[in-house]
Amino acid sequence: MLFIIRLVSIAGLSFLLSLIMPWWCLILVAGIICFLLPAGSFNALLSGLLGGGLLWMVMAWKIDVETNSIMSSKIVELFPVDDVNMLIIATGVLGGVAGALGAFTGNSFRKIFIKKKEKSFYS
Template identity: 40%
Template sequence: MKLIIRLIVIGSLTYFLSPFSVWWLAMIVSFIVCYVSPSSGLNAFVAGFLGVGLVWMGHAWSIDVSNESSFSTTIAEIMKLSDPVFLVFATGLVGGLAGGFASLSGTTFRQLFLKQKKRSLYS
């Protein structure tokens, strides 16, 4: 359940703050959200990956549709890709990886400040 909440918070903040700020604000949002809410490393990575990646892919797709794929077709020809849709997926992948690693960094940074329980030999 926390994964879904984290995913929605990261995705919505990224979506609403992106038009007014720099591209790397999504990574700061992912870092802060996963720093504030404790989770495991994989859970945080998935939340950041999907939250930022889906927003970036949706934004790239809307730009592609608005200019009738003229820009993505030109870039796909330069990069020798068979289909310009690969650029939309590549944008989502890059954004997802950046958001996922930022979320993972937020979770591990939080764990630096937690006190480790001393384990007994018998527990």
């Protein structure tokens, strides 16, 4: 359940902050969310990956639909990509990598401040 809360909060806050901040606000939001909400390393990485990737993919698809693929078709000519859909998927992958790195960094930064429980002879 905490995974879904992290994923939705990363995507939602990143979307709201992207209206007034640059693209890298996704990294900050993912780092802060994973710092505040405890998780394992892989769980934090996956929530940042899916939150950032899905957000950027949906935003790229929305822009593509609103502009009737005018901008996307011009960008496809610049890059060695054959289809507009591959460009949208590549955008999602880049957003996912940015979100995953931010989430993993925030989670690792949180683990610096947590005191590890010493193992007892009886436990």
